[in-house]
Amino acid sequence: MAPHTNKFLGILDLETEFPPNPTPPAVGSMLNSNSYILPVITEVVAGGRVEAVMRGDPELEPAFIAAAQRLVERGAVAITSYCGAAIRYQAALAAAVDVPVLTSSLMMVPLLLKQLPPQKKLAVLTFDSKSFNRDWLGLDSSDAHDRVVVGGVEGGTLSENEGMCPPQVTDTVDIERDISRAVERLREDNPDIGALLFSCTLFPPATPKIRQVAELPVYDITTLCRTTLQSLDILGGHQ
Template sequence: MILRANKGQVSYGVSIGIILIDTFTPFIPGDVGNATTYSFPVRFQTVKGLTFDKLLNKDRSMLEPLIEAGQDLVNEGVKAVTGDCGYLAMYQEELADTLKVPVFMSSLLQLPFMSHMLKKGEKIGVICSKADYFDEKILEGLGINSHVSLCVRGLEGQENFRKAAHDEIGIIAPDLIEQEVVSVARQLTEDEPAVKLLLLECSSLPPYAAAVQQAVQLPVFDYVTMINYVQSTLVQSRFQGFM
């Protein structure tokens, strides 16, 4: 067997590339931005100047830096590119059209798949970072039609989450944030009995998915379930067993 080097590539063996926005927040295990979240290696690339506020303001000036970050990851050999904020959905189409690998920038891309798992009249509950930003336009950009029945709740009113994720004070209290996320999930499912699946939109929420599931006893999707799924398609393994 003869293997050839790829021009400009200096490391190998990483399938998933993750574009990070420019934040000042500790990333605990389970967060998309923490490498120990994964059972496989990942490569990170930060887009300097792409802040959460710019995403909320739908700042299109950051498209080129995003494309450059994605191309840098592709040049280093990744086989697919994702991000660390569900609101990166606004750039999904342009990045997918430009990069020569599959692109899945937002956890919201799981919604069509989830919707087909439901009976008529059932709904998907979405817990997101900031509900005011969550509008039809962001879904339309992902090709998600209005027939997907959603119940959306934001975490902007939760003090500990807001301080860590929105105010970016540089300190996080995971136990307290877990209590807040679980509380919102419980209230959502109590208010909306038709909700049968949950999606945690924000990339900082997967650390709390197990606690949410224990509290509401529903399937819980998040950024990490999506990344793990894509990884499983990029790196298939032969089956071992017997008959």
């Protein structure tokens, strides 16, 4: 459980036309303070609709920076994002605030490829593989790109619920089922997958179950956030 403190993990949230959902974050959610050694706080990126973030609208950069600066003013010692596509704004955000910035789990891709044997592949699981931009992987060589396969949960329960007006909360068991099916599809053509990386920030509640079922290492945005927070002396050595 996150302790009472004046230090926080700051999360950049996107703008939506719907009121906040009153349902508490699920166990394991990146929005759940109990997922970390610090509680979370959020700031909405003005104008940051998911469609604009996905296409990397450059006009959103000042709004992202302003929201990040507000988080720091409120006590954030590290900043992340509730949308993996915000990796487009990683460089600008890191230059604008004096705390670690980790906009997406995709920042781990080069590291994970180096951890795996060269004959193994990394599977990236995303919300919609058709909308995924491989430029987000941060890889320079075609050989590295060939070792990354991408799958999505489009057509599943999570996709259906998120497409409703307003979006509906999806039970963790349904997210687990959607991801398991996506992993199975990827493995049919890629039996040499050595690890899984979740790029979608809605997936972390399912991570423990997928580790068990897939029998593979599974990484998500909370993995990166926890590692970053644990690297900081934020609790006076009592971590």
